[in-house]
Amino acid sequence: MNQYTIFPFQFARLSQNDILMVNECGDFLFLPEDIFQLFVNHTLPETSEYFCKLKSHIFCADENIEIALQKTAARYRTRKSFLREFTSLHMMVITLRCNQHCEYCQVSCADRDAHKYDMSKETAIKVIDMIFQSPTQRPKIEFQGGEPTLNWDVVTASVLYAEKIALQQNKNVSFVICTNLTGITTSQLEFCKDHNIAISTSLDGERSIHDSCRKDKSGRGTYDAFMEKLETARKIVGEDMVGALMTTTAFSLNKLKDVVDEYVRLGMDGIFIRSLNPYGFAAEQSATLGYSMESFVEKYLEVLKYIIGLNARVFFPEQFATLLFSRILSPFATGFVDLQSPSGAGISGAIYDFDGSVFPADEARMLARMGDRHFCLGNAATSSYHDIFAGRKLKEMTSGACVETTFPCAFCVYQAFCGTDPVRNYLESGSEVRNMSHSPFCIKHKGILRGLFDILRKADDMTKDIIWSWITYNPSLVRRI
Amino acid sequence: MRVLKGLASRNFSPFIGEITRKGRTFYSRKSSVLLTDDMGLSALGYRGCITSGSKGKFYHPDHIYNVENTDLLNEGDIVRLDNVGNIEVLWECNSHQNCLFLTERCNCRCVMCPQPPQNSDSSVFLNQAEEVLNLLKGKQISDCCLTGGEPTLVGDKFFVLLRRCVVEHPEAFITVLSNGKLFSEHSFTRKLSNIPRENCIFCISLHSEIDMLHDAIVGVHGSCSATQQGIYNLASFGFPVEIRIVISRYNYRYLVQFAEHMYNYFPFCAHFVFMGLELHGCAAVHSEEIDVDPLEYGPYLRDAVLLMIRRGMPVSVYNIPLCMCPSDIRHVASQSISSWKNIWMEECNRCMEKDNCCGFFSTSVSIHKNFIKPFTERIER
Numbered sequence: 001m002n003q004y005t006i007f008p009f010q011f012a013r014l015s016q017n018d019i020l021m022v023n024e025c026g027d028f029l030f031l032p033e034d035i036f037q038l039f040v041n042h043t044l045p046e047t048s049e050y051f052c053k054l055k056s057h058i059f060c061a062d063e064n065i066e067i068a069l070q071k072t073a074a075r076y077r078t079r080k081s082f083l084r085e086f087t088s089l090h091m092m093v094i095t096l097r098c099n100q101h102c103e104y105c106q107v108s109c110a111d112r113d114a115h116k117y118d119m120s121k122e123t124a125i126k127v128i129d130m131i132f133q134s135p136t137q138r139p140k141i142e143f144q145g146g147e148p149t150l151n152w153d154v155v156t157a158s159v160l161y162a163e164k165i166a167l168q169q170n171k172n173v174s175f176v177i178c179t180n181l182t183g184i185t186t187s188q189l190e191f192c193k194d195h196n197i198a199i200s201t202s203l204d205g206e207r208s209i210h211d212s213c214r215k216d217k218s219g220r221g222t223y224d225a226f227m228e229k230l231e232t233a234r235k236i237v238g239e240d241m242v243g244a245l246m247t248t249t250a251f252s253l254n255k256l257k258d259v260v261d262e263y264v265r266l267g268m269d270g271i272f273i274r275s276l277n278p279y280g281f282a283a284e285q286s287a288t289l290g291y292s293m294e295s296f297v298e299k300y301l302e303v304l305k306y307i308i309g310l311n312a313r314v315f316f317p318e319q320f321a322t323l324l325f326s327r328i329l330s331p332f333a334t335g336f337v338d339l340q341s342p343s344g345a346g347i348s349g350a351i352y353d354f355d356g357s358v359f360p361a362d363e364a365r366m367l368a369r370m371g372d373r374h375f376c377l378g379n380a381a382t383s384s385y386h387d388i389f390a391g392r393k394l395k396e397m398t399s400g401a402c403v404e405t406t407f408p409c410a411f412c413v414y415q416a417f418c419g420t421d422p423v424r425n426y427l428e429s430g431s432e433v434r435n436m437s438h439s440p441f442c443i444k445h446k447g448i449l450r451g452l453f454d455i456l457r458k459a460d461d462m463t464k465d466i467i468w469s470w471i472t473y474n475p476s477l478v479r480r481i
Numbered sequence: 482m483r484v485l486k487g488l489a490s491r492n493f494s495p496f497i498g499e500i501t502r503k504g505r506t507f508y509s510r511k512s513s514v515l516l517t518d519d520m521g522l523s524a525l526g527y528r529g530c531i532t533s534g535s536k537g538k539f540y541h542p543d544h545i546y547n548v549e550n551t552d553l554l555n556e557g558d559i560v561r562l563d564n565v566g567n568i569e570v571l572w573e574c575n576s577h578q579n580c581l582f583l584t585e586r587c588n589c590r591c592v593m594c595p596q597p598p599q600n601s602d603s604s605v606f607l608n609q610a611e612e613v614l615n616l617l618k619g620k621q622i623s624d625c626c627l628t629g630g631e632p633t634l635v636g637d638k639f640f641v642l643l644r645r646c647v648v649e650h651p652e653a654f655i656t657v658l659s660n661g662k663l664f665s666e667h668s669f670t671r672k673l674s675n676i677p678r679e680n681c682i683f684c685i686s687l688h689s690e691i692d693m694l695h696d697a698i699v700g701v702h703g704s705c706s707a708t709q710q711g712i713y714n715l716a717s718f719g720f721p722v723e724i725r726i727v728i729s730r731y732n733y734r735y736l737v738q739f740a741e742h743m744y745n746y747f748p749f750c751a752h753f754v755f756m757g758l759e760l761h762g763c764a765a766v767h768s769e770e771i772d773v774d775p776l777e778y779g780p781y782l783r784d785a786v787l788l789m790i791r792r793g794m795p796v797s798v799y800n801i802p803l804c805m806c807p808s809d810i811r812h813v814a815s816q817s818i819s820s821w822k823n824i825w826m827e828e829c830n831r832c833m834e835k836d837n838c839c840g841f842f843s844t845s846v847s848i849h850k851n852f853i854k855p856f857t858e859r860i861e862r
């Protein structure tokens with residue numbers, strides 16, 4: 001028996017002979033089964049190469065455990081440092097109205113003239129006052145809808161007011177507007193340019209894919225109108241300030257390569273292959289739009305390999321893989337509100353509904369639209385910042401929303417890279433905390449993470465360069481053909 | 482350090498002064514050393530003189546005569562003259578590698594130490610360093626390096642000198658070469674708190690993250706964890722830290738693993754440097770045991786450096802001639818050898834990359850001659 005100390009770690013038998021081990025702060029190692037047995041039985045010779053490896057990745061220490069603990073702690077702290085900033089993503093629902101009527105719309109397609117679903121200027125000002133009470137030095141304000149350009153005056157008033165407050169408080173505010181672009185005007189785009197507002201729009205793929213879901217009020221596809229406006233927007237605001245998001249539906253699940261090709265053709269700076277959110281409006285349509293999480297994972301990994309291959313020619317990251325690869329390979333914190341532990345709901349991102357109601361996440365707001373206000377944290381007009389962001393509701397929700405304390409996440413090898421979503425848990429099971437086994441959330445993340453580790457294990461120099469060029473956003477790492 | 486030799490005019494006690502060729506007005510001669518071809522009346526009033534010519538008269542200041550290569554000395558250089566006829570160049574105005582040497586003592590016993598530690602009294606060096614700083618006061622310098630032995634062993638004096646360097650020369654880049662062990666004590670590191678951090682960096686030698694390996698290299702048990710603890714403490718006080726890894730037979734096979742470890746657990750460090758050996762001192766004695774040829778370590782060094790480049794880590798390679806560096810990491814190799822001990826081989830004269838190459842240590846007892854391969858054209862960068 002050798003006297004080394006083994007530190008806490010998670011592990012899983014992935015393939016034939018290999019065991020994936022991940023330590024408390026997210027450092028990992030593959031170990032052959034027989035070595036693993038020796039190691040956990042304290043019979044691995046301290047002079048063996050494997051012992052050195054295990055020590056190097058801080059799975060054990062012999063004499064001096066102090067420094068090993070200090071390193072683990074430092075890296076753990078760094079990885080959780082997103083908590084220090086507290087809520088920095090603030091989404092404002094400027095209106096529920098929209099000029100389109102998409103098949104999967106989760107928000108609402110309140111009629112164009114249903115002005116009661118508009119956020120008022122007064123509410124917007126109150127919301128911004130609240131946003132600036134958050135300790136973050138870099139608040140990011142995202143204007144959402146519906147289609148926010150339909151209530152344009154409130155967008156401009158919000159931007160001007162937020163800029164003023166930011167100046168007073170010496171904070172660095174940034175803006176994003178989520179728009180379908182189809183109704184946007186030149187003067188609106190010019191305002192975006194003048195105030196450095198990034199545009200986040202939606203593009204599901206080439207014409208047939210895009211038009212199968214993204215329709216106008218009379219049910220016609222919006223591809224042409226979108227393309228025209230995309231060009232104008234890029235011209236006025238600048239290519240790097242216009243990004244697009246896609247949603248995978250049953251129409252595109254088997255054609256994800258075409259979607260990617262369309263993005264590459266348009267010179268987009270990457271793609272985020274997103275699964276359909278199975279709630280809200282989309283739930284009713286799930287028969288035609290939906291698919292199983294298992295098949296999403298399969299198709300996702302397939303298209304990811306296709307994208308990695310494409311990168312031999314052009315720098316084009318897949319953004320979800322970039323996020324997860326960063327978590328797996330780098331010691332730094334990654335901000336991604338939807339996949340965090342503790343959950344980012346409320347403490348990293350918050351959403352303000354048109355009437356000023358504050359919710360920890362978009363889905364919580366949709367739940368309220370369906371009649372269940374379980375997650376409503378208060379109202380920006382009537383509650384104090386303290387009531388909302390330091391109130392019992394958010395505290396209770398957050399303290400339960402940790403992979404470290406959730407079954408079976410607490411023993412899962414992917415724990416360090418995964419997250420939780422109490423709102424989704426509640427939607428699915430009626431409780432903020434649930435057994436995650438076999439939940440769609442787990443099927444998705446477990447499946448994808450497993451696939452990514454598989455890619456990593458087999459990666460040649462070129463693949464490594466590509467993955468690191470995504471993580472460090474450094475296109476020059478890859479020598480392209 | 483560059484040393485010139487001549488004959489001492491008499492049995493004087495050693496002194497330090499600043500070289501002048503042009504001459505100084507009479508009342509500003511007290512701290513200067515006149516460099517002259519022959520000792521005339523104009524030599525009066527100086528702290529000392531150096532001459533290539535013959536011995537001066539009894540009324541001349543203390544001097545060293547019959548000195549060859551006086552053209553190696555420049556206006557403003559700081560020199561130490563002794564009664565054996567040695568002229569040690571303590572500060573070269575035209576160099577970017579000036580050092581203040583604080584002690585010969587060390588709390589490590591590295592197998593590859595080029596200047597084996599001595600248990601000598603450090604006060605001579607400390608006074609010398611202070612005198613040099615006095616002479617440099619008010620002048621613009623580009624850099625200064627505090628070194629030894631282990632410079633932190635002189636305790637409070639170290640902090641005083643470091644503070645002087647950093648504060649008196651905000652224009653300069655101040656480096657400290659240390660094994661970092663003493664900084665593992667929080668109370669010791671705390672003494673840095675009144676020193677500005679903007680223009681100084683601690684270059685800490687760490688040869689492996691594996692204690693058995695590092696401790697075997699530096700010859701003192703417990704060094705590995707003390708050094709690493711020191712790095713963490715220095716960083717927590719806000720000081721930039723550079724990690725220096727000397728490549729030897731002991732650690733070359735572990736460089737990749739170490740590189741990954743540095744990314745994972747020392748990502749806050751400002752710079753990472755892989756260094757070739759200077760086969761001098763202890764290293765010369767142990768050359769069998771530690772020396773490893775470029776063909777052997779090359780692939781490991783390559784993988785380690787590429788791993789770091791991928792991760793965006795600032796990495797450099799010192800003391801390895803370009804033709805012995807794997808081709809895809811040549812762009813991080815620097816000219817790193819102090820000019821006074823820097824030499825090239827005959828083949829180098831027809832090499833197209835000589836001006837970018839670090840060359841060799843004149844002090845090394847052996848050189849990997851078989852691996853020299855002059856470039857016939859410039860390499861792509």
Ligand code: SF4
Pocket residue numbers: 098099100101102104105106107108109145146147180
């Ligand atoms: S554009 Fe957006 S808000 Fe409008 S219908 Fe489509 S998904 Fe819904």
Ligand code: SF4
Pocket residue numbers: 403408409410412413414415418419436437441442443445446
């Ligand atoms: S959700 Fe699934 S994959 Fe994620 S940590 Fe929990 S058990 Fe693991």
Ligand code: SF4
Pocket residue numbers: 587588589590591593594595596597598629630631659660686699
């Ligand atoms: S190499 Fe440096 S740390 Fe090692 S013994 Fe020599 S002076 Fe000390």
Ligand code: SF4
Pocket residue numbers: 802803804805825826828829832833834835838839840853854855856
């Ligand atoms: S031939 Fe000489 S100068 Fe040229 S790279 Fe080799 S060592 Fe350097």
